Amino acid sequence: MAQQGQSFLSLRGVKKHFGGAKALDGADLLVEAGSVHSLVGENGAGKSTLIKILSGLIEPDAGDILIDGQPVEIAGVQQAEALGFRFIHQELSLVPHFTAVENAFIGRPYPRKGPFIDRRAMRQAIEDTARDIAPDLPLDIPVGQMTTGQKQLVEIIRALIGAPARLVVMDEPTASLSDGEAARLHKAVKRLSDTGVAVIFISHRLDEVMEICDSFTVLRNGCTVGAGRINQIDRAGLVHLMSGREEVLGAAETPPVDSPVVLKVRDLPFGTCGQSVSFDICAGEILGLYGLVGAGRSSLMKLIWGAAPHAGGQIELDGVPLRPGRIGDRISCGAAYVPEDRRNEGLITSRSIADNLAVAHLSQVRARPQMPWTSRRKMAERSATVQSMLSVKMGSPWHGPLTLSGGNQQKLLFGRWFGEPTRLLILDEPSRGVDVGAKAEIHALARQFARDGAAVLMTTSDMDELMALSARVLVMAGGDITAELSGNSLTPARVIDAAFQHQSEISDTDSQTEKETHA
Amino acid sequence: MTSFVRRYGTLVALLVIIIAFSIASPIAFGTPNNLINITQQMTLLAIVAIGATLVMAVGEFDLSTAAVVSFGGIFVVFLLKAGVPAPLACLAVLAAAGVFGAVSGFIVARFEVLSFITTLAVGTIIGGITFWLSDGATLFGDIPVGFRDLARGKISGIPTLTFWLIGVAVVAWVVLDKVEIGRRLYAIGGNREAARLAGVRIVSNTMVAFIGSAMLSALVGMLLTARIGSANPTGGGGFLLSAYAAVFLGMTAFREGEANVPGTLVGAAIIAVVGNGLTILGVSTFMQDIITGMIILAAVLVRRTGTQSR
Secondary structure (H helix, E strand, O other): OOOOOOEEEEEEEEEEEEOOEEEEEEEEEEEEOOOEEEEEOOOOOOHHHHHHHHOOOOOOOEEEEEEOOEEEOOOOHHHHHHOOEEEEOOOOOOOOOOEHHHHHOOOOOOOEEOOEEOHHHHHHHHHHHHHHHOOOOOOOOEHHHOOHHHHHHHHHHHHHOOOOOOEEEEEOOOOOOOHHHHHHHHHHHHHHHHOOOEEEEEOOOHHHHHHHOOEEEEEEOOEEEEEEEHHHOOHHHHHHHHHOOOOOOOOOOOOOOOOOEEEEEEEEEEOOOOEEEEEEEEOOOEEEEEEOOOOOHHHHHHHHHOOOOOOOOEEEEOOEEOOOOOHHHHHHOOEEEEOOOHHHHHOOOOOOHHHHHHHHHHHHHEOOOOOOEEOHHHHHHHHHHHHHHOOOOOOOOOOOHHHOOHHHHHHHHHHOOOOOOOOEEEEEOOOOOOOHHHHHHHHHHHHHHHHOOOEEEEEOOOHHHHHHHOOEEEEEEOOEEEEEEEHHHOOHHHHHHHHOOOHHHOOOOOOOOOOOOOO | OHHHHHHHHHHHHHHHHHHHHHHHOOOOOOOHHHHHHHHHHHHHHHHHHHHHHHHHHOOOOOOOHHHHHHHHHHHHHHHHHOOOOHHHHHHHHHHHHHHHHHHHHHHHHHOOOOHHHHHHHHHHHHHHHHHHHHOOOOEEOOOOHHHHOOOOOEEOOEEHHHHHHHHHHHHHHHHHHOEHHHHHHHHHHHOHHHHHHOOOOHHHHHHHHHHHHHHHHHHHHHHHHHHHOEEOOOOOOOHHHHHHHHHHHHHOOOOOOOOOHHHHHHHHHHHHHHHHHHHHOOOOHHHHHHHHHHHHHHHHHHHHHHHHOO
């Protein structure tokens, strides 16, 4: 650890608003040269925003950024690059049929011999870099044939080509790596920091944070709530800092004791290591499914909705078995689904609001019940009904859905399922990207569906939302259900603790978490 | 004002072109006879383009269109020569084209192969079959008068072909705009994943669009044969580009960015009117191609800049 103690990068009181939402509200960050610094926090704590500020993608509303004690402004991506900042994102940006050498030079000046690219010099440069970081990385095979871990190493090498790097930011590099590959990446990160480069390491695996990082910063709700050297804190301390909530906003309603089971999921194969999940949801219950990004929540929702096939396991709705991968089965049994990605999976943006509201239940807008003849009048009526019932603010139902605000767009996706009795409602991040008022309305809507007798399965990254809507919560980590919490055991700290549990350590967890047992 | 231009701009352009030609060539162009002549000239192109509209509604392309037109013409003569009664021969041709469309649609939707590649391959296969059936030669003779009358002559002063166009256009318009399947096709074209998650069956609906496109192309192949009394294994060659040009022109009309039947008719009319008018004015055919291409580019650019300035 060269040049220890000298603060290379420091951020003070950084603030950033997006519309009415505070993404950062006074965040501080101190990173030393030659150290590995862990940036941790829940989903939405402000990590990504902070990284985007460092990369010059967005400018902060307030706050100072100092490098070597000198204030700087990062006005754009080029400037961040010139400062020696390099970013390795979760979604890798490599060309699959290029080799490591060819990938490393994309967007960097190529070494030349006269007018021609000097391939030998290219390879030499990569070899020199790879020798320090990852000696056993194959340089001459297409990146598409490499493992995810090897691709990460190519990204690291790529970050070090060209102008000297001073800071490398890695956003969850080990999220999709096996343990062996993660260990190899850890070694590369250590070697990297030994060359004097500062590393900001974002990871949801607290065990690896404890192992490879020198220092840490914890963000919560856009504020820095703790920072220091990693040997001054333990895992429990980090969890406490990250969750740190004293009170629960809104109270979840518990369904009546004798509610019948509506959704029955048995041995549904899921996850990478042949795990399976089983659970029930009763009429009137909002079951919460919590997990960090990448824990596999959305894929589980899609399996249950029939959007992806599965082999083995059973899903029953009101006692009727649902065939794998058949969305139509679900709809005819009264199931409804509100996807996570409004723009790509929810709205048909080129069609009108009325069309978006009608598409799932076209038989309801028929001019005559027996004829597949669509009535524009009925479509307009349906829009008007949804508009008044969900208080959607919209002009003409024949305008496109993108003319509406995010909250109103989200209400359309609920409204799509109106008119048929809903038995099962699947909600994936129901209030992402909507303002506070719309969020409350969406929560009321979800409660209304439950009160009318629907079983609701909701996944959310928003702890407050989870606590406000769900009286029972399943926590997922690494494609597995790590805890089922309800009643007194359902607290934000327990949820977070379970969510940060990587499979390998389930065995040594405290007995206080009630674990899902598979029959 | 801008919204009016965006909505009706293409229609206005058609009227302007008609008026311009009427002024430039009042004796030859503006006559009722010539206008009827134009509808007859645009009929075959418009029917192929309506098929293309179905495929474009689900957001795909069908590059096998031209091959299916040629196939339709050759196969019907092949069957007639073999002594198959005309009505049966026509049904057989439509059924065969339907199978081609079903194969393309299934591959595109089920395996998510790019429709460009799928239909290029299917079109190549159909082209091969067509040459095989015809031995590479133009087929003529043995074509019953009743079959030829499908595309010849007039009924109460209006060309028979025009009735085909009206019939096909009305059916396609009803399918796309009035019944449930149309909503599903447009939903798939707008956002395939969202449509799928909302319960729309992607494979069967996409297949319907491709089957419709292929059957209309084969119909045009037969009408072409009926009109000229012979079939050439490359007879449909010119239809692919102009049909899609008509659809693209039509996408700039009436409804923004969506293939639609009234728009496609306007698009086909523009192409037909420009071709007819320029011929009357004595402009060479290669110059006509250059001008038509520029009109298409201009229409698309007007729309692009219109949406960007929003």
